Amino acid sequence: MVLVTTVRDYINRMLQDISGMKVLILDSETVSNVSIVYSQSELLQKEVFLVEMIDSISASSESMSHLKAVYFVRPTSENVQKLRYQLANPRFGEYHLFFSNLLKDTQIHILADSDEQEVVQQVQEFYADFVAGDPYHFTLNMASNHLYMLPAVVDPSGLQRYSDRVVDGIAAVFLALKRRPVIRYQRTSDTAKRIAQETAKLMYQQESGLFDFRRTESSPLLLVIDRRDDPVTPLLNQWTYQAMVHELIGLQDNKVDLRAIGSLPKDQQVEVVLSSEQDAFFKSNMYENFGDIGMNIKRMVDDFQQVAKSNQNIQTVEDMARFVDNYPEYKKMQGNVSKHVTLVTEMSKLVEARKLMLVSQTEQDLACNGGQGAAYEAVTDLLNNESVSDIDRLRLVMLYALRYEKENPVQLMQLFNKLASRSPKYKQGLVQFLLKQAGVEKRTGDLFGNRDLLNIARNMARGLKVWVENVYTQHQPLLFQTMESITRGRLRDVDYPFVGDHFQQGRPQEVVIFMVGGTTYEESRCVALQNSTNSGIRFILGGTAVLNSKRFLMDLEEAQRISRSGSHMV
Amino acid sequence: MTESKSGVGPVIEMASTSLLHPKRSYAPVSTEDPGNSSKGAVTVGLPPDWVDVSEEISVNIQRARTKMAELGKAHAKALMPSFGDGKEDQHQIESLTQEITFLLRKSEKQLQRLSAGGPSEDSSVRKNVQRSLATDLQHLSMELRKKQSTYLKRLRLQKEDGGDLEMNLKGSSYRAEDDDFDDILFSEHQMSKIKKSEAISVEREKEIQQVVESVNELAQIMKDLSALVIDQGTIVDRIDYNIQNVASTVEDGLKQLQKAERTQRSGGMVKCASVLVILCFIMLVLLILKEIFL
Numbered sequence: 001m002v003l004v005t006t007v008r009d010y011i012n013r014m015l016q017d018i019s020g021m022k023v024l025i026l027d028s029e030t031v032s033n034v035s036i037v038y039s040q041s042e043l044l045q046k047e048v049f050l051v052e053m054i055d056s057i058s059a060s061s062e063s064m065s066h067l068k069a070v071y072f073v074r075p076t077s078e079n080v081q082k083l084r085y086q087l088a089n090p091r092f093g094e095y096h097l098f099f100s101n102l103l104k105d106t107q108i109h110i111l112a113d114s115d116e117q118e119v120v121q122q123v124q125e126f127y128a129d130f131v132a133g134d135p136y137h138f139t140l141n142m143a144s145n146h147l148y149m150l151p152a153v154v155d156p157s158g159l160q161r162y163s164d165r166v167v168d169g170i171a172a173v174f175l176a177l178k179r180r181p182v183i184r185y186q187r188t189s190d191t192a193k194r195i196a197q198e199t200a201k202l203m204y205q206q207e208s209g210l211f212d213f214r215r216t217e218s219s220p221l222l223l224v225i226d227r228r229d230d231p232v233t234p235l236l237n238q239w240t241y242q243a244m245v246h247e248l249i250g251l252q253d254n255k256v257d258l259r260a261i262g263s264l265p266k267d268q269q270v271e272v273v274l275s276s277e278q279d280a281f282f283k284s285n286m287y288e289n290f291g292d293i294g295m296n297i298k299r300m301v302d303d304f305q306q307v308a309k310s311n312q313n314i315q316t317v318e319d320m321a322r323f324v325d326n327y328p329e330y331k332k333m334q335g336n337v338s339k340h341v342t343l344v345t346e347m348s349k350l351v352e353a354r355k356l357m358l359v360s361q362t363e364q365d366l367a368c369n370g371g372q373g374a375a376y377e378a379v380t381d382l383l384n385n386e387s388v389s390d391i392d393r394l395r396l397v398m399l400y401a402l403r404y405e406k407e408n409p410v411q412l413m414q415l416f417n418k419l420a421s422r423s424p425k426y427k428q429g430l431v432q433f434l435l436k437q438a439g440v441e442k443r444t445g446d447l448f449g450n451r452d453l454l455n456i457a458r459n460m461a462r463g464l465k466v467w468v469e470n471v472y473t474q475h476q477p478l479l480f481q482t483m484e485s486i487t488r489g490r491l492r493d494v495d496y497p498f499v500g501d502h503f504q505q506g507r508p509q510e511v512v513i514f515m516v517g518g519t520t521y522e523e524s525r526c527v528a529l530q531n532s533t534n535s536g537i538r539f540i541l542g543g544t545a546v547l548n549s550k551r552f553l554m555d556l557e558e559a560q561r562i563s564r565s566g567s568h569m570v
Numbered sequence: 571m572t573e574s575k576s577g578v579g580p581v582i583e584m585a586s587t588s589l590l591h592p593k594r595s596y597a598p599v600s601t602e603d604p605g606n607s608s609k610g611a612v613t614v615g616l617p618p619d620w621v622d623v624s625e626e627i628s629v630n631i632q633r634a635r636t637k638m639a640e641l642g643k644a645h646a647k648a649l650m651p652s653f654g655d656g657k658e659d660q661h662q663i664e665s666l667t668q669e670i671t672f673l674l675r676k677s678e679k680q681l682q683r684l685s686a687g688g689p690s691e692d693s694s695v696r697k698n699v700q701r702s703l704a705t706d707l708q709h710l711s712m713e714l715r716k717k718q719s720t721y722l723k724r725l726r727l728q729k730e731d732g733g734d735l736e737m738n739l740k741g742s743s744y745r746a747e748d749d750d751f752d753d754i755l756f757s758e759h760q761m762s763k764i765k766k767s768e769a770i771s772v773e774r775e776k777e778i779q780q781v782v783e784s785v786n787e788l789a790q791i792m793k794d795l796s797a798l799v800i801d802q803g804t805i806v807d808r809i810d811y812n813i814q815n816v817a818s819t820v821e822d823g824l825k826q827l828q829k830a831e832r833t834q835r836s837g838g839m840v841k842c843a844s845v846l847v848i849l850c851f852i853m854l855v856l857l858i859l860k861e862i863f864l
Contacts (some may be wrong), residue, residue, distance in 0.1 A: 021621075021695070026813075035810040041800045043809065044702035049695045051813055062691060066617030204602055255808065271805045278803040324789050325715055328796070529611075 002368065003132040003540065004277065006176045007037045010126040011072075013254055014098050015046045018068055023050040023092060025057055027073040030100055032141055032253050034072065039278075052084050061091070061357040068094040074129065075099040081105050084114040087403045095119045100129040102169025102207065113406050130542065131174035133254055134276060136531055137524035138542040140169045141253075145545045148191045148517045149228070149559040153495050154566050163191070166544060168431040169197050170514055172224065173542065174203070181512065183499040184491070188444045189226035196224045220510035221486070226440035227547075229445050230478035232367050234520050234552035235395045238359045241293050241523035242286040245274065245343060247548045248350050251521075252266050261346050272339045281336060287525045288348075289473050295342055304337045358382070359392045360472055366399040367448075367475045372407050375400060376415070383418050390423040394551055395429070399518060401431050402500045405440050430553075433560045444495045477521045478539075479513070480530070486511055487535050487551060512540045518551070519543035557564040616671065619682065620684055624699050627677045631706050634673040638713060641666045645721045651729065662723075671787055675705055678791050681798070704798035709796070711788050718784060782822060 011034060015022065024043065026034060031053065043051065054073055057206055069092035073079045087095065097111070097120060111123070130138045147155065147162045174181060185196035197501060199222070203211045227234070238247040247253050249260065255273045258264055283292050307330060314320055351357060362363040362378045365371075379400050383386050397419045401412060420426055436442075485491045489507050500506070514521075519541055527541045545551065644666055648659035684700045697714050 021617075021699075023695075031810050031813065035808050039802065039807045040807065040809050040812055041705065041802055041807055042700075044698055044705070044800075049698040049700075049702070050691060051809055052691070053813060064695075066621065067695070253810065255805070255811075269805050271811065273803065273805055273808060275803070324792065325712065325719070325793065328712075332797075332801060332803070333802060433839065 001131070002135070003138055003173070003176065004037050004135060007033065007128040008133050008139060009346050010128045010176075011038050012046075014070060014072060014096070014124075014126060015048065018070065018094075018096060019370060020047065021067050022046075022048045022070050023052060023064070023067045023213070024048045025054050025069060025071045025073070027051050027054045027076075029071050029074055029130075029141070033100065036131055036133055036253050036275075037277075037378070054079060056084075057086060057091075057247075059073055061089075063091050065091070065093040067092050068096065070096045070098070072098045072100065072126070075101050075103045075107060075125075077107075080110055083111060087111065087119065088116060089182070090117055094121050098430045099123075099125050099127065101127060101172055101209075107484065125174040127175040130169050131253060133546075134524060134528070136527050136538075136540050137519070138173065138540070139519065139546050140165065140544050142166075142543070142544040145518060145551075146555040146558040146562070148226070148544070149555070150432050150563060150566075151294050152190070154195075154562060159191075160227055162544075163195055163198060166195050166514070167202060167556060168517065169542070170195075170199050170512075171202055171207075173512060173540075174211070174220075174222070174425045177220075177510075178213050179216075179220050179510065180204075180213055181220040182502050182504045183222045183224070184496045185224040185497055185499065186226050186229060186444055187497055188442060189228070189516070192224045192226045195514075195516060195559070196222075196499050199224075200502075204502070216509075218506055218508050219502075219504065220512065221504060222509040223482075223486070223491075223511065223513045225496075225513065225515055227543075227552075229443050229449060231434065231438040231552075232399060232447060233475070233477040233479075234518070234547040235398055235549050236363050236367060236428075237392075237395075237549070238358055238522055239286050239290045239360070239470070240522070240525055241282070241290075241348055242274065244290060244347060246521050246546065248344070248347050250550075251546075252546070256343065258342070258346070264342065265486055268338055268342050272343070274343075279336065281340060287528065288345045289470055291470075293344060294388070297344055298335055301341065304333055307333065353387075354389050354392060355385070355387050356392075357472075358385075359388060359396065362396060363399055364472060364474050366396070366403050372404050375404065376408070376411050379415060380418065383415070383422055390425060390507050391431060391553070392420060394425055394426060394553070402438070405435060427557055427560065433563075434556060437559075445481065447478055458548070474516055475522075477520070477526055478521045479515075480526050482513070483511075483527070483530050483539055487537055507537065509536065510538050510540075512542065515541070515543040517555070518545040518547040572756060572809065577726070595709055620696055623683055627680050630673050630677045631703070631710065634670050634710055636705075637666055637670050637673070638710070638717070641670065641714075645717065649721070649724055661706055667714075667718070667784070671784065674707060674714070675787070676713055677703075679792055681707070681792075701798055701800055704795045705800070708795045708799050709793065711791050715788055716783075729773075731788050 008463070020252055024034075040051075048070070050067065056225070067515075069212045071083070073083075083097070095115075103123075103125060108123070110510070112119070131141055132138045141166060142162070144158065144162065152159050183196050183200050183203075185192045187193070238244045242251070245256060247415060247570070249256055249258070251274060252551050256272050256274055258268070258272065264270070271562060273279070274286075275280055276286055281296075285296055311323055311330065359382060362375075362382060366375055367377065379396050382396055383393055397415050400415060404412065416431060419431070420428065482491070487507070513527075524541055526545075532538055547555075641663065643660065644663050648663060681700060681703055684696050684703075805811050
């Protein structure tokens with residue numbers, strides 16, 4: 001709630017004091033930040049009658065001096081250059097410049113110099129430099145996400161840019177929350193360590209004045225962790241609504257692009273919006289599992305058909321009048337019902353075609369339960385099954401390899417060979433690359449709960465509980481354990497050291513967990529459910545991207561490709 | 571080297587070369603007013619014409635809003651029990667309702683004028699202004715409908731209560747009479763009942779007629795508006811979707827313009843027409859020749 005409200009608040013403040021017709025100019029990143037929290041109709045209410053991208057605004061030379069320009073862009077050098085040109089040849093009556101992060105002094109000087117015609121009325125910083133999709137989940141939508149997997153020597157400037165963007169994003173979150181955190185990071189990850197240290201430098205040294213907020217009894221905690229500590233979660237198939245849509249179809253900035261799907265019903269839009277803020281049905285069903293969603297949708301359709309029938313049965317004048325009154329509501333309901341029905345139908349089709357129920361059962365067993373022999377049998381069977389698609393085969397082998405890395409190497413090898421022979425497009429050695437990145441030696445957390453007795457016992461207890469709950473949603477991401485440790489004040493210093501000498505007394509009340517490499521919707525669900533238990537701690541989750549299995553594998557392949565080509569040049 | 575803004579309204583041109591000796595140039599005069607702070611406005615050109623239309627519509631909408639408030643008060647007054655037959659109140663309500671409906675209809679027609687031609691930045695602005703005004707109009711129409719329907723409901727309740735009350739009074743007073751007189755008195759009772767119910771039904775009909783008319787009018791307005799108003803929560807309400815759409819419509823528009831240009835140039839029609847004209851001419855010549863030689 002907090003992040004979404006803050007971004008909306010920033011946008012309101014930008015627009016409220018400027019009267020008259022306005023044009024809002026965004027760049028390719030801020031357009032996502034704004035679109036996800038603010039709607040077009042709200043912009044119209046604030047008299048913003050045109051929205052443009054900063055790239056295309058120079059293309060036209062049509063002067064529209066009756067409009068006032070409101071810029072909201074990231075303070076990058078490219079944007080500053082474009083602004084220079086646009087300020088020197090102003091098209092609009094007034095210019096109000098807002099930046100989503102800290103401006104450097106040099107940049108301010110450049111802008112002042114190019115403002116020959118004195119059109120700039122104000123320059124401010126509003127720290128909405130992240131995409132706040134859900135109440136407790138944000139992302140940075142970074143493109144070259146794979147860089148975190150590579151050692152610094154491979155592409156030092158690329159990694160520096162990556163790290164800078166992450167630090168900017170995290171800084172913006174804390175400036176928006178008006179807090180300065182204590183910082184901890186995952187010891188085994190170089191990238192996490194680097195980011196944590198650079199964030200600390202920014203907050204405690206370079207801009208310590210800006211971050212010097214009112215101190216409360218307990219500082220919030222920033223925990224920087226690495227995706228590779230839990231490579232299992234992004235590989236699993238999902239069965240809760242939001243996560244499933246992202247896994248099977250793809251959710252970008254809370255929008256679903258249905259173009260990939262074959263034939264749509266005729267009045268269905270090609271793109272639909274799934275936002276918990278605007279869609280009450282989605283809000284109450286986004287974390288429910290597939291079976292329950294089906295029932296709820298059926299109920300919604302029944303309700304809608306009732307309304308439709310009563311609308312057709314118009315006999316008296318009062319009925320007519322009531323119909324005209326309720327028409328906008330009716331139309332909205334119809335659109336919503338159609339959207340959810342289409343989504344669930346498509347997902348059912350995909351589940352059927354890819355035999356996902358079968359595949360997912362084995363996946364969950366691999367992730368949660370024991371038994372190497374049985375697991376090997378199951379995986380081999382599915383590899384032999386013709387209807388299983390290549391990507392599912394790859395995922396199964398990967399999950400097996402992550403789980404039984406050290407047990408029975410002969411069988412592991414056999415699986416690799418079988419995979420290579422069955423999937424012609426399989427990039428050789430991808431599974432081994434994954435093990436190198438995220439194998440048992442690299443991981444800090446106890447991913448499979450088999451490292452110490454306490455965890456083994458806990459697993460057995462959970463195994464018994466499984467009989468009652470859904471087989472397909474047994475898996476708990478590692479994040480859950482991490483959050484539990486933080487709640488109990490038992491996050492080990494050895495595994496997650498502090499940066500600098502700012503230590504934490506007692507339990508934090510606010511925790512921001514940043515996952516370098518990306519988060520998943522299963523994890524954001526975990527965080528939302530944890531927050532609803534009122535444990536006294538509020539968790540916020542963020543990442544460099546929101547992953548599904550396709551995206552995670554893509555990052556892995558890209559990193560493998562680069563490290564291979566790198567190893568040739570020595 | 572005169573300075574001028576392109577395309578928008580009258581702007582003062584500054585000559586920086588002498589009119590008599592074009593080769594000699596003046597030193598550029600500083601346009602900064604040394605007294606002012608450095609945040610002055612640039613030459614603000616006049617807005618395009620359609621902005622006047624949109625302002626007119628906003629003014630009408632504001633007028634309609636104030637009249638709606640008055641209508642609300644008039645409704646409340648008419649519903650209060652009063653001496654006299656309340657015809658004055660009725661008249662006022664009718665005229666207010668008519669004025670508001672007229673304003674809404676006028677605004678809606680003017681709104682259509684805002685629709686722009688080909689794709690350009692200006693047309694996006696026009697479209698967005700149109701949408702915003704359409705939303706306001708739609709809200710007003712719905713508010714008017716609600717006010718009317720609540721008023722009618724209350725009115726009907728009142729009339730029924732009043733009518734029944736009268737009925738009961740008359741009924742109970744007649745029951746005291748003898749049975750012998752029952753036939754005659756009963757028919758009198760019946761007659762008055764019939765007359766009463768006739769009057770009521772005539773009035774009802776008139777009200778229903780009014781409701782039907784206003785429902786029709788408003789339904790028409792709503793139908794036209796619903797094409798313009800954005801459905802909240804759907805994809806068309808997303809800013810990024812609208813930016814993409816503008817880009818693609820501008821591209822499409824460009825392609826269409828190019829296609830139109832090409833078809834016009836090839837001018838099949840022109841060739842056809844010229845051939846026909848030549849044929850006509852030849853026929854005319856032949857006819858004249860025929861006349862001369864025959």
